[in-house]
Amino acid sequence: MSPGSSLLKLSVSVFVSQYTRDFASLASTSLEDASAPEMPQSSRLNPPPDDYSRSIFADKCTLTIASGSGGHGCVSFLREKYIAAGPANGGDGGSGGNVYIQAVRGTTSLHKLARRGKIRASRGKNGQGKNKGGQRGEDVLIQVPVGTVVRELSRRDPLAEEEERISGVSSIDGETRGQWRRDKWVLYPSSIPSDYATTEFPTLPRLRRSNLASTQPDAPIHLDLSSPMEQPMLLAAGAVGGLGNPHFLTRHNPRPKFATKGEMGLTITLELELKLLADVGFVGLPNAGKSTLLRALSNSRARVGNWEFTTLQPNVGTVVLDNHMGRPILNASRVTGEARTQFTIADIPGLVPDAHLDRGLGLGFLRHIERAKVIALVIDLSSGDAVSTLQSVWRELGAFERLRDMKTNSETESRIVEWKAFGRNTSAATYHDKAMATNDANFMIPPSQMQALPALPLMPISTKPWFVVATKADLTGTRENFDRLKAYLEALSSRAVPHPSDQRNAWSGNLTAIPVSAIQGEGVDRIPEWTVGLLDD
Numbered sequence: 290m291s292p293g294s295s296l297l298k299l300s301v302s303v304f305v306s307q308y309t310r311d312f313a314s315l316a317s318t319s320l321e322d323a324s325a326p327e328m329p330q331s332s333r334l335n336p337p338p339d340d341y342s343r344s345i346f347a348d349k350c351t352l353t354i355a356s357g358s359g360g361h362g363c364v365s366f367l368r369e370k371y372i373a374a375g376p377a378n379g380g381d382g383g384s385g386g387n388v389y390i391q392a393v394r395g396t397t398s399l400h401k402l403a404r405r406g407k408i409r410a411s412r413g414k415n416g417q418g419k420n421k422g423g424q425r426g427e428d429v430l431i432q433v434p435v436g437t438v439v440r441e442l443s444r445r446d447p448l449a450e451e452e453e454r455i456s457g458v459s460s461i462d463g464e465t466r467g468q469w470r471r472d473k474w475v476l477y478p479s480s481i482p483s484d485y486a487t488t489e490f491p492t493l494p495r496l497r498r499s500n501l502a503s504t505q506p507d508a509p510i511h512l513d514l515s516s517p518m519e520q521p522m523l524l525a526a527g528a529v530g531g532l533g534n535p536h537f538l539t540r541h542n543p544r545p546k547f548a549t550k551g552e553m554g555l556t557i558t559l560e561l562e563l564k565l566l567a568d569v570g571f572v573g574l575p576n577a578g579k580s581t582l583l584r585a586l587s588n589s590r591a592r593v594g595n596w597e598f599t600t601l602q603p604n605v606g607t608v609v610l611d612n613h614m615g616r617p618i619l620n621a622s623r624v625t626g627e628a629r630t631q632f633t634i635a636d637i638p639g640l641v642p643d644a645h646l647d648r649g650l651g652l653g654f655l656r657h658i659e660r661a662k663v664i665a666l667v668i669d670l671s672s673g674d675a676v677s678t679l680q681s682v683w684r685e686l687g688a689f690e691r692l693r694d695m696k697t698n699s700e701t702e703s704r705i706v707e708w709k710a711f712g713r714n715t716s717a718a719t720y721h722d723k724a725m726a727t728n729d730a731n732f733m734i735p736p737s738q739m740q741a742l743p744a745l746p747l748m749p750i751s752t753k754p755w756f757v758v759a760t761k762a763d764l765t766g767t768r769e770n771f772d773r774l775k776a777y778l779e780a781l782s783s784r785a786v787p788h789p790s791d792q793r794n795a796w797s798g799n800l801t802a803i804p805v806s807a808i809q810g811e812g813v814d815r816i817p818e819w820t821v822g823l824l825d826d
Contacts, residue, residue: 346602347561348657350403351442354525356410357426359551362531363416364477366544377537377544379416381421382530382551384499386410389430389441389521392514396434397605397633413530413551423530431524435517436565437710441509447553448496448528453802455496475531477546485546491537494549502526510559524559528552563660564747567595567605567635569820571758572660572686574678577641577669578760580604581807583636586816591636603657604636608817616809622819632817635661640685658686659747663823665816666754668774670767670804675759675774680789683698686750687790749791755800758816762804774802 360382367375388410402408408431414423433439473493476485505523506512512522515706524691531549538545571579587606611617611630621629649804658664666682757778759771778800780786788795803819805812 293770345400346398346567347400347403350399350561352402352561353407353558354388356388356525356554356555357527358412358554358679359385359528359530360413360415360423361475361550362548363418364475364535364546364548365418377534378418378533379533379548380418381533382416383413383425384529385413385527385554386426387428387501387523387527388525389428390524391432391521392435392437392518393429393432394435394517396432410527416533426527429523434563436563437514438562438564439510439512440560442560444508444557446555448498451496473550475548475550480546494532497529499526499529524555525555528554535785566657566660567633568824569634569663569665570658571636571665571667572658573639573667577667578807579636583634585807585810585813586634606634607631608634617639619818619821621825640682643749658750663820664683664753666755666757668757668759669761670759670770671761671764675770683789687792689794691749751790751795754796756819757802759802759804763806763809770805778802
């Protein structure tokens with residue numbers, strides 16, 4: 290047998306064995322596919338469990354802001370040829386940076402500010418020779434969502450503390466010549482301490498504030514940023530810089546070897562809280578289809594799954610009415626006359642029985658419902674009686690509202706203090722009397738600690754406009770359930786039956802139920818139209 294024929298037989302055998310293995314593999318795969326159940330095709334409204342984006346949300350945070358400190362003045366002298374000892378030419382220090390705030394559209398959360406915790410403007414640069422002033426510090430702009438309430442918790446103003454210290458010092462014990470303070474003066478670098486043994490330091494210049502300080506809000510700060518701001522608002526003005534050595538020229542000291550340091554910046558601790566979370570809030574029981582409905586109306590990638598509590602924190606989505614690329618979906622305008630191009634929707638975690646008693650996810654997410662202009666109650670038509678579900682949701686909301694009213698009344702009573710002209714009811718007065726009895730001239734009343742601010746006064750939930758979104762209407766056997774829900778809403782609108790929240794002055798306008806199939810994307814087009822009508826009213 291020739292080598293060529295043996296090589297041909299080997300190639301044929303290898304090909305046959307490879308073909309046999311591929312056929313067996315294909316046959317086994319086809320048998321497995323035939324035996325396995327058909328999986329539903331994934332889509333954007335029916336994604337796999339791992340197809341979602343986690344949104345970080347915060348509607349309340351504590352933020353500490355600090356304006357920039359001023360740069361130090363410069364100690365410098367003219368140095369030129371044939372001039373042995375030139376005059377002083379040190380420049381002044383630059384002013385510190387300012388802190389501004391601005392309410393803008395497009396942001397819906399305070400989580401970025403909560404993560405930072407403290408925001409500080411940059412410090413002014415020090416002065417330089419040849420009378421060159423220092424560069425001023427860079428400003429800081431804080432952008433917050435529209436509907437943010439800013440309240441002051443505490444502040445530290447070094448200038449105010451210095452003014453208080455100076456006013457408490459008598460003229461005999463005040464600043465005199467020959468005294469200097471390490472935190473106020475800058476000395477010439479090449480000098481030694483013996484050079485200042487006989488130096489007479491001048492009286493410290495009077496305290497100076499930036500001219501912009503007159504435009505910042507009065508203390509304590511309380512701002513309600515309920516509308517977009519075209520121009521930022523100043524919160525904390527930067528401190529002024531120190532003075533260079535030319536400011537201290539005298540007949541007896543033509544070459545002063547000292548300058549002043551810049552002033553320290555203002556520090557304020559603020560509490561930021563969203564008064565308005567979204568235009569519409571989805572409220573309902575767990576696994577009612579709220580997240581799927583949010584995906585169908587917006588570009589949100591909220592987590593979707595066939596189990597309860599897939600949403601553990603609010604997810605905010607934006608419904609675009611006009612993308613400026615053609616005809617808008619709806620022609621709507623705001624109260625101010627501005628064209629409404631979008632509105633926001635908040636998917637709020639599901640309610641459980643006795644949620645107002647801090648069960649389930651607790652009271653923390655119930656307050657999110659108060660921060661929505663319009664409430665959309667999402668009812669699952671395939672899970673029990675829709676009317677009973679609607680009544681149970683409203684009972685929880687009504688119980689939470691009554692609990693909130695009781696808490697507000699108790700806080701109001703605790704802030705009422707009985708004052709008596711000659712009483713000894715306050716701890717400060719008792720401490721003062723004790724110090725006077727012991728003839729202690731150095732007594733000090735201890736400062737009060739930072740106390741929590743009272744809750745924001747928000748519109749009651751029962752007085753907000755609301756409507757019902759009946760989900761899973763494509764399933765069989767849901768028609769009768771929807772008809773009973775529709776009849777009950779008509780009775781509520783005509784006030785034939787009491788409001789399920791048991792609250793007076795509850796909103797009972799033109800109530801409607803919109804049947805939708807969120808997973809199919811059917812019927813959801815009516816929701817923006819109805820929502821815009823309630824927002825404009």
